[in-house]
Amino acid sequence: MNKTLAYCLLAALGLTSAAAPALAQDWPSKAITFVVGYPAGGPVDALARALGQRLSAELKQPVVIDNKPGANEIVASQFVARSKPDGYTLFVSTEAPLTQNQFLYKKLGYVPETDLVPISQLIHVPMVLAVRPDFPAETAKEFIARARARSNSEPVNYASAGVGGVTHLPMAMLGKNEGFRWNHVPYKGAAPILPDLMAGQVDATMLAVAFLGPYIVDKKIKGLAVSAEQRPKALPHVPTFKELGIKDVQAGFLIGLTGPKGLPPALAVRLANAARAVLQEQDFRDKYIDPYAYSVVASSPTAFALYLRNDRTVQEERVRASGATLD
Secondary structure, three states: OOHHHHHHHHHHOOOOOOOOOHHHHHOOOOOEEEEEOOOOOOHHHHHHHHHHHHHHHHHOOOEEEEEOOOHHHHHHHHHHHOOOOOOOEEEEEOOHHHHHHHHHOOOOOOOHHHHEEEEEEEEEEEEEEEEOOOOOOOOHHHHHHHHHHOOOOOOOEEEEOOOOOOOOHHHHHHHHHHOOOOEEEEOOOOOOHHHHHHOOOOOEEEEEHHHHHHHHHOOOOEEEEEEOOOOOOOOOOOOEHHHHOOOOOOOEEEEEEEEEOOOOHHHHHHHHHHHHHHHOOHHHHHHHHHHHOOEEOOOOHHHHHHHHHHHHHHHHHHHHHHOOOOO
16 A cells, blocks of 8 residues: 555544544554454455455554344344444444334344444445346336236246345335336345346346346346446446436445444544545555445545435335335
C-alpha cells in the first residue's frame, strides 16, 4: 500500500495527532475482531477478510474474522450487540440484521435501531434477474408477460437462497409490482440454486451479479435485467430495470460495518474514514471490488444511519408483500 494511503489511514484513525483523545491514542492496542454472520467463503466473509488484512497491515494489530453463522445473521448480531463498545468487536453484515429481521421475527434478542451503531455502508452488491436457458422469454418484459399469463394455471417457480432473505423479498416485490403470482422455492443458500436453474428444475432467480455473471456470459442461463443504476462491467449486454421501464425492486444488498451500542462517535468516524481509504485504493478495487461488479459506497456513520432508517420502510413493505415470517 502506498505511503499516501498509509498516512490517510493513520490520520483517519486519529493516530497522527498528539492532541488526539485518549481513546484514539490507545486504540488499537490489541486484535480487532470482525464478526460475520455467514460461513467462510461468501461475499460478506471475503470482503471482511480483504478489508481486515489491509487494515491490519496499517494498524499493526491483527484483524481476526469470527464467523458466527445462523438465523439470518441474528446469532452474530446478538453477539456484537452484547460486546464491549471499545472498537475491538465490530460487525460486517448485510442489511438483514439491520433493517429486515425486525419485520420477520417477533423476537430478535436485540434492537437494530439502538443496539448496533452504524459505522459505514461499505459496498453495494447488485443482483440480476436470471432464468433457465430454455425459458420462453428473451427479455424481462417477455418474462413478465409469460408470468402473468401463467399466474392462474401453471405459475412460474422462482428460487431464493432462503425465506425472508435478500434474494427472496425483491422477487416477491416484482410479482406484486407487475401483477402476477408465482411459486417460491426456497433453498439453503445460493450455491444449490445454480445447477437446478441450469437444469430447468426452477424457472427463475435473482442473485448477485458476481455469482451468476459467468454463467450468463457462457449462456448456461439467461440474464434479463440488472438491479443497478448502470450496467455492470461484468454484464454489459444485460439492461437495467430502469432502462426497460420496469419499476426497480432494488434487488441488491449492502455490506456494512456496525459496532455495539455505546461505541464512541469519534471512533465510529475514524473507522469509517479508515475503511473508505482502503476501499478507494485502486489496488484494492482491482482485486476485490471491480471483478465482482460491486459498487463502493464507503459512507459516513451519519449517512449510513440515514440509509438504514429509510431502508426499514422499504423492507417492511417487502416483507408484507412476501408474506414471509420466520418465527
